[in-house]
Structure formats: structure tokens, C-alpha cells
Amino acid sequence: xxxxxxxxxxxxxxxxxxxxxxxxxxxxxxxxxxxxxxxxxxxxxxxxxxxxxxxxxxxxxxxxxxxxxxxxxxxxxxxxxxxxxxxxxxxxxxxxxxxxxxxxxxxxxxxxxxxxxxxxxxxxxxxxxxxxxxxxxxxxxxxxxxxxxxxxxxxxxxxxxxxxxxxxxxxxxxxxxxxxxxxxxxxx
Ligand code: ZN
Numbered sequence: 001x002x003x004x005x006x007x008x009x010x011x012x013x014x015x016x017x018x019x020x021x022x023x024x025x026x027x028x029x030x031x032x033x034x035x036x037x038x039x040x041x042x043x044x045x046x047x048x049x050x051x052x053x054x055x056x057x058x059x060x061x062x063x064x065x066x067x068x069x070x071x072x073x074x075x076x077x078x079x080x081x082x083x084x085x086x087x088x089x090x091x092x093x094x095x096x097x098x099x100x101x102x103x104x105x106x107x108x109x110x111x112x113x114x115x116x117x118x119x120x121x122x123x124x125x126x127x128x129x130x131x132x133x134x135x136x137x138x139x140x141x142x143x144x145x146x147x148x149x150x151x152x153x154x155x156x157x158x159x160x161x162x163x164x165x166x167x168x169x170x171x172x173x174x175x176x177x178x179x180x181x182x183x184x185x186x187x188x
Contacts, residue, residue: 001033002040003051007109008158008176009183015054017047017154020090023044023132027057031088031130034059043108045146047153058150061086062143070143071122074136081143089116092151096120097138103145105159113175115167117159119148 006012020027030053038046047058062070063085070081100117122140125147127186129135139147149159160168160176 002037003033004111005037005041005108006050006052007179007183008160009180010052010109012052012188013049013109013153015049015159016156016158017049017054017056019056020128021148023130028130030032031057031059035061035086041108044142045150046108047150049153049156054156056091056154058089058092058154059086060089060143060146060150062146065142068142071140072143079137083138084137085135089125089147089150090128090130090132092125092127092135092147092150092154094148095124095126097122097124102164104148105145105163107149107159109158110160110176110179113160113179115159115163115172116163117145117149117167118164119145119162125146 016071034046034048034051037051038059042064044062045058045060048055072079072081072084098121100118101121102116104114105117106114121144122138123144124136124138126134126136152158152162158185
């Protein structure tokens, strides 16, 4: 079942997610619903806050973004990033491994709003997967960008907080203000 999305202006997007202690049948069902939601809205990543729940859980599937390459290493061996999809990350921790690069981002909680964000190009990820097992991998390119964007959500950080100065035009500020007002009006 696809869940309703939360949009910029909804306070849940600013909430730091509680750590997930263990997998439960309820959480498994929630993960299934998050994948359905991400698919319905054609996203490549979705954080729990974006469906109204402040816990440290995100789902990712970059397979539809064929024109933006990703890299993956598991145990020091190069692997096919698609082989890891779809991906569930619980309580993810990120270690930057190289220099930041600028690249375009959007977010399902910010319809029609895009901008460039500078982030490390390659990161190490430690997390729990959807079966409750510990995983560690190194990723680069789009997957690294996506993992960092989603992990930010789990801490109440949004891509507009990190957006490059050049992308923060007056038009963008106006769009953000409009979206925030619209969201608050619906919530009242
Ligand atoms: Zn987002």
C-alpha cells in the first residue's frame, strides 16, 4: 500500500529519527509500503520521515536512473550496484572517503524543486539491512549521493540546507516559501 508523502513545511521532516532496535513484522510491512510509495512517485530513495514516521529507516532503488553512474565495493571487491537493489538501510552511518563534488538533486518532499548539492563522491556505509543484519559497503556516484541525501533525512536535514549557493535563487526561495505555506495550510 502506497503511503501519503509528507512535504516541506511538515514538522516531521525536521525530526531526528529514533534508532531502530530490531526488525518486527510491523516494520517489514512498513518497508514494503515504503517501496510501493517510492515506486508510485518514481523516486530513487525514500526516508521514513517522508511518510510521516521519524525513525532511522530508508529505502533506495537507483536502477531507474540509468544515465547517472554509481560504483559499489563490497569487502574491497568491485560489485554491480544494481545487484544490491532494492536496498533497505536502517541506522546508517556514513564515512566520507574522498573530496566533495557538486551534482543535481531533487526530493519527493519538494515537488518541482531541484538544485545542486556538494557532497563527498565516495562514502563507506555501515547499516542494518531489511533482514536485521549488519552490512558494510563503499559506494560512489549517484548511489553515494542518494545514500547521503536519505541519511540526512533520518537526521532531519534536508537537501535545501546543503544546496549550493548558486542554486539558491530568488525564484527557488519563493517556490520554497509557497510550498511551505501550502503544506501548513493542508495540515491545519
Ligand atoms: Zn529527499
